[in-house]
Amino acid sequence: MINIMKGTKDLLPQESYKWDKIEREIKEVTRLFNIRKIATPTFEHTELFLRGVGDTTDIVNKEMYTFLDKGGRSVTLKPEGTAGVVRSFIENSLSQLPQPLKMYYETSVFRYERPQAGRLREHHQFGVEIYGADTPHQDVEVMLIAKTLFDRLGIKGLELRINSIGCPTCRKDYNEALKAYFASRESELCQTCRERLIKNPLRILDCKEEKCKEIAANAPSVLSYLCDPCRAHHEKVKNLLTEEEIPFEEDDKIVRGLDYYTKTVFEFVAGNIGAKSTVCGGGRYNNLVEEIGGKPCPAVGFGMGIERLVLTMETVGASFGEEPSPDLFIANIGAADEAFRLTSVMRAHGIAAECDVMGRSLKAQMKLSDKLKAKFTVVLGESEIAGGVVKVKNMKTGEEEETAIERLAEYIIQKKANV
Ligand code: ATP
Numbered sequence: 001m002i003n004i005m006k007g008t009k010d011l012l013p014q015e016s017y018k019w020d021k022i023e024r025e026i027k028e029v030t031r032l033f034n035i036r037k038i039a040t041p042t043f044e045h046t047e048l049f050l051r052g053v054g055d056t057t058d059i060v061n062k063e064m065y066t067f068l069d070k071g072g073r074s075v076t077l078k079p080e081g082t083a084g085v086v087r088s089f090i091e092n093s094l095s096q097l098p099q100p101l102k103m104y105y106e107t108s109v110f111r112y113e114r115p116q117a118g119r120l121r122e123h124h125q126f127g128v129e130i131y132g133a134d135t136p137h138q139d140v141e142v143m144l145i146a147k148t149l150f151d152r153l154g155i156k157g158l159e160l161r162i163n164s165i166g167c168p169t170c171r172k173d174y175n176e177a178l179k180a181y182f183a184s185r186e187s188e189l190c191q192t193c194r195e196r197l198i199k200n201p202l203r204i205l206d207c208k209e210e211k212c213k214e215i216a217a218n219a220p221s222v223l224s225y226l227c228d229p230c231r232a233h234h235e236k237v238k239n240l241l242t243e244e245e246i247p248f249e250e251d252d253k254i255v256r257g258l259d260y261y262t263k264t265v266f267e268f269v270a271g272n273i274g275a276k277s278t279v280c281g282g283g284r285y286n287n288l289v290e291e292i293g294g295k296p297c298p299a300v301g302f303g304m305g306i307e308r309l310v311l312t313m314e315t316v317g318a319s320f321g322e323e324p325s326p327d328l329f330i331a332n333i334g335a336a337d338e339a340f341r342l343t344s345v346m347r348a349h350g351i352a353a354e355c356d357v358m359g360r361s362l363k364a365q366m367k368l369s370d371k372l373k374a375k376f377t378v379v380l381g382e383s384e385i386a387g388g389v390v391k392v393k394n395m396k397t398g399e400e401e402e403t404a405i406e407r408l409a410e411y412i413i414q415k416k417a418n419v
């Protein structure tokens with residue numbers, strides 16, 4: 001017996017309708033916001049992520065699935081969704097399309113992490129990437145996309161936390177202030193943070209070690225270092241959120257796990273609902289396109305973990321909708337071929353129809369129809385075929401009605417509309 005690899009998960013047929021629900025709502029929300037889908041490969045040149053994610057991040061330092069392919073190239077499985085989209089944006093000259101260019105992706109994400117609830121080595125993300133606009137309106141629209149999805153999925157109680165981490169201009173002074181502060185407590189920091197202190201002190205604010213978190217809590221606030229334009233941008237984001245009546249909290253310790261953010265960063269956190277975890281994280285990354293080799297282009301987006309979304313929905317008791325079931329089960333007594341054919345005819349009429357293909361007894365077929373939660377059942381036998389009439393049983397009410405086989409599709413469609 002070969003077991004599944006640690007930190008990975010099967011999506012089983014009896015659970016997949018939950019993901020279907022999420023996918024349907026993603027389709028609807030992206031339609032409402034006029035966002036097109038983009039899909040990029042599962043693996044890319046390692047270099048893309050070194051540059052795009054940043055070499056002082058946990059992702060690049062400890063979590064990437066990197067290997068040499070048979071041609072000796074260094075290849076990495078996507079550890080996040082943005083870098084590939086940026087590469088594609090540049091490579092395909094997508095800046096030629098009307099801006100802002102609004103895109104979304106659904107993808108597997110691979111990170112070598114210590115597996116635990118809501119933390120996998122392969123997880124899935126829905127993400128949004130919007131290129132070309134540098135306004136607070138665009139930031140807030142991105143938050144609204146996530147918020148609309150949560151609302152449609154029936155998830156209440158997620159906290160929106162926002163922060164601004166400024167631009168390279170204000171970050172310089174802030175980095176100095178952070179360095180001075182953390183240097184005074186260097187001996188108490190974890191080994192990784194001591195390295196971060198030299199390379200990128202901002203990263204210390206994202207450390208998961210308890211002691212480092214405690215020290216970081218009293219670090220200088222980035223908000224008091226923002227330059228005038230960044231401050232104005234941040235104030236406007238807050239005003240717009242207030243106007244949209246979206247509750248939020250300012251949290252000056254949010255820096256996000258990736259190096260490329262500028263100005264606005266935000267998270268939706270399941271604070272009071274179950275395990276405290278981030279369901280969605282995002283922000284603005286105005287320098288990333290240039291960093292990867294394109295012409296400067298402002299961008300903003302988010303990534304949302306589907307597994308954590310499902311967990312959160314389960315925790316709050318949100319509805320995943322009805323499990324899919326056949327509209328009609330066509331049982332047969334010695335008429336497997338006729339039932340098989342009639343099932344095809346029903347499907348051609350748009351009816352989800354099912355029949356027995358395992359030679360079951362009538363009793364076993366009825367049991368199966370029950371288990372599949374078919375809405376209607378008919379039994380096809382010699383006399384039904386000869387008379388051209390079947391009895392249709394409504395499985396919910398137990399009522400039976402006769403109809404001509406010729407008119408069966410019409411009958412089911414009409415009854416379904418009235419259920
Ligand atoms: P965390 O702080 O929990 O490690 P992160 O900052 O690394 O999260 P992002 O890189 O922003 O997360 O990814 C976006 C979203 O993807 C997260 O908010 C979360 O919902 C989900 N996610 C991230 N890592 C994992 C994982 N290992 N397993 C499952 N979901 C994940």
Ligand code: MG
Pocket residue numbers: 058257
């Ligand atoms: Mg992480």
